[in-house]
Amino acid sequence: MRGTPTQITLTVNGQPQTWTVGSRDMLLHVLREHKYFSVKQGCDTGDCGICTVLVDGEPVRSCMTRIVDVAGKSILTTEGLSAHGEIHPIQEAFIETGGAQCGFCTPGKIMTAKALLDKNPNPTVEEVREAMSGVLCRCTGYVRTNDAVLRAARKLQGEETGPLQPLRFHLHEGETVEDVELPEAYYRRNGDLDPLPPVVITPPDMPETTVVGAAETKVDARKLVLGRPVYAFDKYIDGMLYGALLTSPHAHARIIDIDTSAAEALPGVHAVLTYKNVPRVKHATGGQSPPQPPPYDQVMFDNKVRHVGDRVAAVAAETPELAKKALRLIKVEYEVLPHVIDPMEAMQPGAPVIHDEDDTVGIYDPERNIVHHIEAEVGDVDKAFAEADFIYEGEYYTPKQQHVHLEPHVTLTWWDENDRLVIYTSTQVPFHLRRMVAPLIGVEPKHIRVVKPRIGGGFGNKQEMILEDVCAMLTVRTGKPVRMEYSRTDEFYSSRSSHPNIVRYKVGVKGDKVTVAELYLVGDTGAYGTHGLTVQMVGGLKGLSLYNPPNARFISDVVYTNQPPTGAFRGYGATQAQYGFEVIMEEIAEQLGLDVVQFKGKNVLKVGETMYLAEKLGEGREGYPQDLTTSGMAECTRIGLEATDFYAKRKAYAKQTGRYRKGIGFANTMHGSGIAGLDMAAATIKMWDDGTFFLTIGATDIGTGSDTILGQIAAEVLGVPLEDVIVYSSDTDFTPYDTGAYASSTTYISGGAVRKAALKVRQQILDFAALMWELDSTEGLVLRDRKVIAPDGRELTLWDIGMTSTHQMEQRQIMATASHMSYVSPPPAAASFAEVTVDTWTGQVTVDRFFVAADIGRVINPVTAAGQVEGGVLQAMGFVMSEEMVFDKDGKLVNATIKDYHPYLVDDAPPIDVVFVETNEETGPFGAKSVAELAMDGAAPAIVSAVHNATGVWVRKLPLYPERVWRAIRGQS
């Protein structure tokens, strides 16, 4: 309670309430204390809007509204929308459109929509965009959330709507994508902003499926739109302690001494941790398969800090306020050391040495802060350059981007009744965590259980041990449950970010063929190495494989600086490296007077070709040979050229002379599907006696819809609708192993495991049917529509089989577990098209439209897949246009708030249209590849290409701040 205790009365969701509150308490916190958990917190500083509730019908930010100011007023939260058990049409619309991905922003969106539709039952799309702009969403790209509001308006007026359906084109024998006629709306000739359904183009030879490919609504959608307490953020345990971290105010300093006596003496403080009282166990925090890539350059607490925000101490106390007070009582004596923020300076002789400790092994050159020096080469690069007709060099720069998942890192730990340590946490890698935390806290892995509830977004930042080790240690020391959470500021300073890269390409061309390329990447890993090695290796592989020259050299220096550490970020090095290659390819085409689309098309990796560098560049180790087996790249390009009227616009835009100039750009991109030879997933399916199924998977749905698509894969094999498959993920005690949600592996690797497990269960069902019918074999038996059908027309329902097998005859549990891994990682591919307007007098670039045609193999669920693309594109657009963590000379962030950092808001976003051109990837489940990271890669090169079309200049440094563009137009760097 903050301020003077005061009694107030108010109405919440129609119920009168009398509460004693603090005069300075905020509505958000009081509502959550009273268990209105639909009200979420994304920042607590008024910047995200996800805490929106209605006060007397008006949307307000509950974190910015004092509780005493709403005395006597009527509050409506998402719980109140469906108070009588009936789901509200707005909630229904969010389910139908896939408007709730991770769902953490969804209650705020729904309440804003409610306020809008109460006032304006027939809003235009422009009115929806304006009204909804106060609520940030990091997952959806806003296409489906806007769609949901427009649909809700129609529903409220009585229109019957069902789940959003894609627009489908099934090609017949002899037809190609050129025979597809997209409806006029997809050309967006009038600049309209309406959300359009995704398009799926299916080739003639694609085997038919029923549940796979259907636009099923997400299996978790209902609880998300109802605002149920399904996140770690919503979990509180009676008697728990609150953990808090003291972090460094200095970019680089040695801790001479630390005095915790005053904090420890504070009544209500149960533990204080510092480097003095925790074991010094060297480790890396990246959630990766063992043996984890080196270096092991971290300890739980150190006597040196290496970035502002680095850990200094932790406390556990009975209230959050006490914990903060205790932190203030800790006296730290620092010896401030010189620091270095710039990676090029960090490599210079005499630069401050960031890791001078003698117990970190595996740093390539500690004196020059070079963590890793990577070299890989195929062919004869020097000879090929000597023989090239033309050599072109270019340098590009990509920024340090923060994930800004709206649910912060939250962890709770406790000892359960069996003396096992439960870690209940917002993570992408529960199984890795279990293994990684154990040695740090001195508890054997077998005594640790990690539970992942719903996750409010991750994008790579939860592929990391961030709070789990400290929280667990506090529970070990106190014996009590402990909860820790990051604030938004902590997320910026003390979690992870993408790797900023200096990207240098040298490319040799003979005729119109790229014969040789060299890529030098300088990756700034920040204060610790975590994902430094693997991100850069992926950058090298994906960057150089897109146009796959037979002679290729990759060199990378991964460099320590005194910035907050980087980590995994959707795109994982490929986004940075492909940006450079895509742009330099266009620069070369321009120099040589070639058509850029044809030039790229001629050189892009094609089916049957070997990715030359794949064997040399795995993730942190050697890789495996990879041949491209499927690619819809050419078809994707064709569709995009047509839908954007690319050539006509390019030509027209090249002649502009006025202040405002339009441009259109294009980019090819490719990604991967899991880590070849490393990622592994398992799935278990059991059949209940009622003939329905329970699928348990270690795969981690972080809002992507993976539970849904994995359920669809199981349902397809088992001949049942999705509603007959209950999906549960993930809990290291109760679900089988999975490496986790990263590397675009879930559909391909976890999906492979689910399919295998389902096939085993299917066989058991058929065997049992044969047994019941006394047949010698299962030949000719068909499993579909919840039945086994014999060739002679006899039928057994799954209910019959479940009941009989469980209770009556040769009683047995029909159940199977299967594992899956793959030595190949088939690349999904996309052609991206951006249209922009550039104000040449100010340098401001506005993205007017974005179009993506993607080959992700078989589209298991067109709505969730499109959601991944739309959200990825918008996240990438932030990387191109506005998002960069910027540091001052002292190593402090100058923009550590959502407002200053500025991810895209609803009305910032252009319309994003998605077309899927399916291919049948034989190694993937039902032909699927992957989608989540591919979406990140195309925005940067396509937008930069469009700016070039508009202005004639190349802006090689991202983000495209207006001043950078303005200077480029004036010929200044």
Place this chain on the structure above:
Amino acid sequence: MPTQSPPRASSLTLTESGLLLLPGDAPLQTIVDADNAPALLQQVLRRSYSWQERNDVSIRRAALSPDRGPLWAAALMAWNASILFDSGETASYARYMHRDVRPQGRSTDILIPPEADALRWGVADVARTKLDAPIVSAVAVVEFDGDRVKAARVALTGVWKHTADLAQAPTQLAGQPLTPEAIDAVARAIAQEADPRPNFLGSIEYRRAMAEVLSRDALMQCLA
């Protein structure tokens, strides 16, 4: 279920002195909802604040702490707003924010001239994205007397020590017809007058250049 709130008062009060009263304690949305509020202020509020913010931030707070909505402060300055104190004193909003005057008492409400046929206005800004806070912005208000300028004010953000401030140069337009040439001269003078502080979004040189471009843009809109 809670009942719908009654519709908000849809008009701002006209004071005896012929000014519109923006009630300090009322939410910003009051101005957006009012049928007699100047369209400039409504547009700028929509540009600067989300719907939620307009509901939970009071007019006074937004005026006195304009960091979250600098364009709003610029619009109030250009619109010649004054600030009312519980001592009965009033002060020019621009001068108060510039700390030129320090009236007695606590600020209560804002007073603004009503929309008038003889008033024209324009707004221009540059930002990373449409809804991002402007790097530099300009709001111009020109009062006409027949076909001549009676008074012209251009308030800018991102080019001063303060969040927003009025430029001096536009005063030279008084008594003249507003022409593109006159606007050019004023815009150039504003760029000279500007005293920007650099940050990662704009150097001094860039901000000065934008002061000229955006002042010109805003004034040119007053020509229409």
